[in-house]
Amino acid sequence: MIDNHLPTGELQALDAAHHMHPFTEGAALAKKGARIITSAKGVWLTDSEGEEILDAMAGLWCVNIGYGRDELVDAAARQMKQLPFYNTFFQTSHVPAIMLAKRLAELAPGALNHVFFNGSGSDSNDTNLRLVRHYWAAKGQPERKVVISRWNGYHGSTMGAASLGGMKGMHAQGGLPIPDIAHIDQPDWWSEGGDMTPDEFGLERARQLESKIEEIGADKVAAFIAEPVQGAGGVIVPPESYWPEIQRITQKYGILLIADEVITGFGRTGNWFGSQTMSITPDIMTCAKGITSGYIPLGASIVSTEIFDTLNAAEEFAHGYTYSGHPVACAVALENLRILEEEGIVERAGKETAPYLKEKWQSLADHPLVGEAKIVGMMGSIALTPNKATRAKFAAPAGTVGYICRERCFANNLVMRHVGDRMIISPPLVISKDEIDTLIARARLSLDETYEKIKAEGLYA
Numbered sequence: 001m002i003d004n005h006l007p008t009g010e011l012q013a014l015d016a017a018h019h020m021h022p023f024t025e026g027a028a029l030a031k032k033g034a035r036i037i038t039s040a041k042g043v044w045l046t047d048s049e050g051e052e053i054l055d056a057m058a059g060l061w062c063v064n065i066g067y068g069r070d071e072l073v074d075a076a077a078r079q080m081k082q083l084p085f086y087n088t089f090f091q092t093s094h095v096p097a098i099m100l101a102k103r104l105a106e107l108a109p110g111a112l113n114h115v116f117f118n119g120s121g122s123d124s125n126d127t128n129l130r131l132v133r134h135y136w137a138a139k140g141q142p143e144r145k146v147v148i149s150r151w152n153g154y155h156g157s158t159m160g161a162a163s164l165g166g167m168k169g170m171h172a173q174g175g176l177p178i179p180d181i182a183h184i185d186q187p188d189w190w191s192e193g194g195d196m197t198p199d200e201f202g203l204e205r206a207r208q209l210e211s212k213i214e215e216i217g218a219d220k221v222a223a224f225i226a227e228p229v230q231g232a233g234g235v236i237v238p239p240e241s242y243w244p245e246i247q248r249i250t251q252k253y254g255i256l257l258i259a260d261e262v263i264t265g266f267g268r269t270g271n272w273f274g275s276q277t278m279s280i281t282p283d284i285m286t287c288a289k290g291i292t293s294g295y296i297p298l299g300a301s302i303v304s305t306e307i308f309d310t311l312n313a314a315e316e317f318a319h320g321y322t323y324s325g326h327p328v329a330c331a332v333a334l335e336n337l338r339i340l341e342e343e344g345i346v347e348r349a350g351k352e353t354a355p356y357l358k359e360k361w362q363s364l365a366d367h368p369l370v371g372e373a374k375i376v377g378m379m380g381s382i383a384l385t386p387n388k389a390t391r392a393k394f395a396a397p398a399g400t401v402g403y404i405c406r407e408r409c410f411a412n413n414l415v416m417r418h419v420g421d422r423m424i425i426s427p428p429l430v431i432s433k434d435e436i437d438t439l440i441a442r443a444r445l446s447l448d449e450t451y452e453k454i455k456a457e458g459l460y461a
Contacts, residue, residue: 008048040067053413056425061263062294066430079331088325096330114308117325118299121262121288122156138314145180152186154232184208187238202239223256228274231263234419235381243278256283266290270350270377298329349429360440384421408446
């Protein structure tokens with residue numbers, strides 16, 4: 001543990017001088033000064049000024065079990081003493097990787113029985129990209145290389161994962177996307193549905209996949225990848241008509257379906273996996289974040305038996321990472337999964353806490369700034385608008401009002417993220433009903449303050 005003996009201003013100056021932050025405009029942050037978090041317990045963060053902050057984002061969608069669980073710390077310490085590291089290359093394995101692979105196979109739905117370990121969700125999607133192309137080559141169809149994804153989907157920030165994702169701001173930097181990646185539109189009815197009903201819109205967006213497959217040629221398409229619920233894109237919950245049609249299309253054309261469960265896995269949607277919530281049967285699932293509740297980095301690609309058997313019968317899959325199946329990470333994951341199951345955290349969140357959160361979250365729809373309040377399990381979003389009936393945009397660049405609201409949330413000691421002009425939450429699964437009440441009260445206060453500010457600045461139009 002590194003104790004904080006420096007004043008906040010000195011820490012902020014050191015941070016600005018030496019620390020490069022992800023997805024951050026460095027000069028602006030240096031001028032403002034980073035918020036310095038020093039400790040955490042349950043759903044609460046404490047900063048260097050002693051302020052207690054309700055973390056409604058579970059870190060970065062990942063601290064499912066909550067902060068401060070000594071059991072995970074102890075599991076890491078025991079493993080470090082016994083076997084702090086060994087690789088899984090060269091026909092070698094170790095007990096934590098073996099037992100975690102077995103446990104994930106038991107938890108994952110359908111025929112997803114085999115696990116390739118990675119260091120993160122980004123790594124896992126890079127693995128998936130190479131894996132599906134190798135799979136089709138092993139089946140004598142090496143021309144099947146194209147992977148289709150969605151605009152505004154998020155699959156990580158490495159070259160391969162960011163290419164799979166549909167964040168155009170990311171594509172503008174670093175020469176992305178790489179070849180043989182295609183995109184279709186997202187199922188965001190609120191922003192893009194026009195005059196269609198949600199079900200009509202869901203079918204239209206799903207059928208873009210079929211059109212894209214036919215445009216490219218089914219004999220050239222390897223897979224379709226998507227999040228069961230888009231997370232970083234703004235907690236976009238697809239219409240009910242969407243996923244059944246996607247499943248039909250992937251089966252019709254014989255392409256692989258990859259469910260990116262980095263955010264939606266391990267209880268986030270009220271079931272162990274978002275694929276179960278959306279009633280889909282993927283060939284591959286991407287996992288990370290909640291697999292260890294963020295206590296230590298770990299990712300996994302869970303693949304079907306058919307894919308596994310095909311690869312096993314082929315030449316060596318020339319792919320892997322130094323830390324694939326790191327014993328300490330695997331030991332922490334096993335303990336995290338044990339607690340999630342034995343304490344009934346996933347079941348309680350799905351049956352008790354999530355329904356309570358849904359009721360309270362949807363009550364925000366009566367606010368004059370809120371046009372839509374969507375939620376699945378423990379991930380929700382509210383769309384900000386000056387006109388609920390027309391789903392209008394503000395008289396300001398997209399994201400201006402969302403940023404103002406986020407700043408009001410921070411001022412009110414609530415971590416709630418903005419994506420454009422949507423506000424999103426993803427609290428730890430262990431949040432209590434009383435803490436949900438606090439979350440909603442602080443969210444409403446922040447909305448009230450945002451409303452007054454944008455009216456005063458002439459942005460409410």
